[in-house]
Amino acid sequence: MDAQPSDAADIPTDESGGFTPQFGETLAVAAIVVDAKSQKAAAFYQHFGFIELPGQPGRWMLSRSHFSGLA
Template identity: 55%
Template sequence: MAIVFEALGKHHDRSRFSCGQADLDGWFRRRAGQDDRRDVARVFVATDSELGVVGFYSLSAFKLELGELPEEIARKLPRYESGYPAALIGRLARDVRMRGKGFGEVLAVDAIRRILGAAETLAVLAIIVDAKDERAAAFYEGLGFVPFPRRPNRMFLLASSALRGLEKM
C-alpha cells in the first residue's frame, strides 16, 4: 500500500469514500471541490492505487482573538486588535477501510507539515481544529492539541509546539 497525498482534483473518485459520518461524507462528495475552487478551503486527499481515496483534510486561514487564548499564552503576545494568524484543519476523515491502522494520525501529521511549510512564508501562531465529539477530542489531544478555555470542542496546537513535535519524529 503506497499512499500519495495531493490536492483534490476532478480525477479523484469521491463516490466510494466513506468515513461513517454522513455529514463528512456528504461534504466531501458534494462541497469539497466547490469550497476549494471558491478559495474557502484547500482540500487534500490521500490516495491508494488500489483503494482510491482513503482520506482527506481541508485547510483554511483562521483568525484568533486574544480573549480566546489561555491567559498563560495571551499574556506573552502583543495586543493586536486585528487578532492573531492561525490555520484551521476544518475537516479530516479517513475511510472506514483504513480503520484501526493509525491512518487518522498520518492524515493529521501531513496536514500539520503542510501548515508548517506555509508558516515559513506566512505567520501562523496556532493550528486549530474543531472536534466533532469526545472521541475526536481524545484523538486530537493525543496529538498535543489543547481545548480553548471557553470552547472545549475547539482545540489548538501552537505552531512552535507542532514544529518541536515533528522534529522528534
C-alpha cells in the same frame, strides 16, 4: 497562454513549479485550531498535543511550537 495574477512572479518556485521552502517558511501561522465533533475526536487531538481552548468546549488548538520544526 495561461493567465496569471500580476504578482505570480513574486512567489518563489522550484524547477517543477512547486513552492520553495523559503516561501513555506514565511507563512505566519500562530496555531492550528480545530473543532472536535465527538469525544473520540477530542481524544485524538489531545493525544497529538492539542489543548482545549478555555470557554470554547470542543475547540482545540495546537501552538506553532509543536509543529514548526516538522517541515
